[in-house]
Amino acid sequence: DIQMTQSPSTLSASVGDRVTITCRASQSINNWLAWYQQKPGKAPKLLIYKASSLESGVPSRFSGSGSGTEFNFTISSLQPDDFATYYCQQYNSYSWTFGQGTKVEIK
């Protein structure tokens, strides 16, 4: 099974900051990598798919990059609504694995 290692587990930042989260796969997943946002008590929301494609309706301050085994997720200018937990997810041959999550907290 493919394992996903996400870092950091917690990130403290201020409104307006640029923040980056990293996700590493235990083997190459090409670009089959997604990023989700989850707020407390809510279902996750898809933000990025195929490593760098922005889901419809998602603000352009969110972006993704990478391929193979290393991927990054960036919020260019953190907004108050962005304080949440973010998860990466790989998709490979009808098996999906999530990273452990990164909680973005107010500094």
Add this chain to the structure above:
Amino acid sequence: EVQLLESGGGLEQPGGSLRLSCAASGFTFSSNVMNWVRQAPGKGLEWVSGISGSGVSTYYADSVKGRFTISRDNSKNTLYLQMNSLRAEDTAVYYCARAAIIKGVFDHWGQGTLVTVSS
């Protein structure tokens, strides 16, 4: 508008069984792979199981293989998860999630249903 509505959660004893349902609307249900994803209290997301649009192919995480069975009724636009031999570690919110065609990732989620396994 795509809607997914889970039901069937509750309190069950270790070794017991529960069946979850997910009623879908707003899209052609038989066109999409459907999935169950769970989240233990205070923990991260774990994919549990998936099923092809026709229902012929099923996929499971190792943690539930042999205990859980996923199925679907395309005439009723409903997804199911039969959970047997429940363990305390199965306690979680269970989400139904649609896999987007071609993208392969989960573009729509239900609100979740809580399963608690405890004596």
